[in-house]
Amino acid sequence: MTLTEHLGELRMRIIRSALAILLGALLVVSFYDQVLATLTRPYLDLCRRSSSGFCGLSYDATRDEVALFTLDPIEGFSTRLRIATYGGIVLALPVLLWQLWKFIVPALHKQERRYAFGFVASTVVLFVGGGLIAFRTLGRALEFLISWAGEGVDQAFQVSSYIRLVTLMVVAFGVGFTIPVLLVFLQLLGVVEPRTLLRAWRYAVVGTVALAAVITPSGDPISLFSLSIPMVVLYFVAIGIGHLLTRGRDR
Numbered sequence: 001m002t003l004t005e006h007l008g009e010l011r012m013r014i015i016r017s018a019l020a021i022l023l024g025a026l027l028v029v030s031f032y033d034q035v036l037a038t039l040t041r042p043y044l045d046l047c048r049r050s051s052s053g054f055c056g057l058s059y060d061a062t063r064d065e066v067a068l069f070t071l072d073p074i075e076g077f078s079t080r081l082r083i084a085t086y087g088g089i090v091l092a093l094p095v096l097l098w099q100l101w102k103f104i105v106p107a108l109h110k111q112e113r114r115y116a117f118g119f120v121a122s123t124v125v126l127f128v129g130g131g132l133i134a135f136r137t138l139g140r141a142l143e144f145l146i147s148w149a150g151e152g153v154d155q156a157f158q159v160s161s162y163i164r165l166v167t168l169m170v171v172a173f174g175v176g177f178t179i180p181v182l183l184v185f186l187q188l189l190g191v192v193e194p195r196t197l198l199r200a201w202r203y204a205v206v207g208t209v210a211l212a213a214v215i216t217p218s219g220d221p222i223s224l225f226s227l228s229i230p231m232v233v234l235y236f237v238a239i240g241i242g243h244l245l246t247r248g249r250d251r
Contacts, residue, residue, distance in 0.1 A: 009103065010103065013099040013100070013102065013103050014099075016095070016099055017092065017096050017099050020088075020091075020092035020095035020096065021085075021089055021092045021096075023088070023091075023092070024087060024089070024091030025084040025087065025088030026084075026088075027087075027088075027091060028083060028084045028087030028088060028091070029080065029084045032080055032083065032084070035083060036083070039162075039163065039166055040066050040068065040162070042135065042138040042142065043055075043058070043066050043139065043142055043157075043162070044059075044064075044065065044066045045139050046142055046143050047059035047066055054146065055155050056154035056155035056156060057069075057154055057156045058155045058156055058157055068157050068158065068159035069156050069157065069158055069159065070158065070159055070160075071158060075158070075159065075160050078160065079159050079160050079163055082160075082167075086167060093124070097120055097124065100120075101116075101117075101120065104116070115188070119181060119184075119185065123181050126174075126177040126178045126180070126181065127174035127175075127177060127178050128174070129177060130173035130174040130175075130177030130178070130227075131170040131171075131173055131174045133177075133226060133227075134169040134170045134172070134173035134174075134223075134227075135166075135169075135170065137222060137223060137226040138166065138169060140222045141218050141220045141222050144220045144221070144222055145218060165217060165218065169217060169218065169223065172215045172227070173226075175215065176211070176212060176231050177230065177234065179231065179234075180234040180237060181238075183197065183235070183239075183242065184238050184241050184242050184245070187238075187242030187245070187246055188242070188245060188246065190246075193246075194239050194240075194243040197235075197238075197239050197242070201235075201236070204232075204235055205232055208228050208231045209224070211231075212224055212227040212228035212231060215227075
């Protein structure tokens with residue numbers, strides 16, 4: 001294909017991806033109340049099991065629901081658009097990956113295609129797994145943060161701030177869980193050796209905890225350990241996978 005034909009192919013893939021995101025966003029907007037209720041479920045569960053007044057104005061015990069507040073006339077609309085965009089990307093992720101795969105696969109050899117499929121699949125699985133763990137630990141993280149606010153501080157969360165925290169937590173955990181995929185890739189390229197990574201495990205553990213502390217948006221110890229412990233485990237898993245994939249090359 002000529003350069004113009006490549007650009008035309010890329011444009012077609014981008015248009016299809018954008019349409020998939022748009023359709024996903026419209027679907028999220030159609031079920032916005034249900035989506036917002038799902039996002040606030042960890043906070044609602046926290047308020048249910050906590051003592052009276054722990055969640056302040058945010059929790060209505062008689063109606064058994066939490067309320068998020070807006071301090072700007074356009075905040076509610078902008079938050080809805082933000083949730084729709086994020087949700088559209090998540091729903092369109094299979095289409096996005098498929099369009100990316102169809103664009104790059106003609107340039108790959110047979111063995112490279114096999115590795116590429118494994119990298120894409122493992123990245124998606126690890127990212128989703130990290131996001132689910134972040135969502136499951138969000139309630140405990142909020143409990144820690146609220147308890148350190150002080151007895152005289154009442155809780156009234158902005159909807160934009162809450163959604164931002166949930167999004168950053170999911171992204172941070174997802175990115176952290178996909179770092180071992182990069183390590184396997186570097187081992188396949190010969191940039192690092194499995195034995196070198198294994199010898200440096202002490203430095204890797206310290207560096208992993210430091211990295212988790214940096215990328216965790218809430219800064220609480222619960223989220224820190226919930227992210228760093230799986231990352232350390234995945235570090236050793238990446239070494240094992242790299243050893244299995246490169247031992248034939250060394251021989």
